Amino acid sequence: MEFVSVLPSLVTGPAFVKHGNSSEAFISEILKGTYPGIPTPSTKYAAVDVRDVAIGHVKALEYPQANGRRFIISGFSI
Numbered sequence: 824m825e826f827v828s829v830l831p832s833l834v835t836g837p838a839f840v841k842h843g844n845s846s847e848a849f850i851s852e853i854l855k856g857t858y859p860g861i862p863t864p865s866t867k868y869a870a871v872d873v874r875d876v877a878i879g880h881v882k883a884l885e886y887p888q889a890n891g892r893r894f895i896i897s898g899f900s901i
Contacts, residue, residue, distance in 0.1 A: 825890040827883045829876070832897040836873035871898040 852858035879896040
């Protein structure tokens with residue numbers, strides 16, 4: 824059996840649902856100051872667009888040497 828791990832940071836971008844996805848809730852709680860353990864809304868977070876995560880999954884499938892490896896996908900800080 825072959826196995827590849829694709830590990831995205833905070834995923835942002837278009838969603839299947841208009842409201843209620845986990846990334847939206849996470850960012851909303853940070854901005855409101857209600858997320859536990861986060862000192863201020865000015866803290867930086869690594870984020871990646873959902874479309875880039877999809878490309879990363881496809882590339883992991885197409886790359887024969889990916890078996891048994893982990894790939895971190897991250898794009899920008901918010």
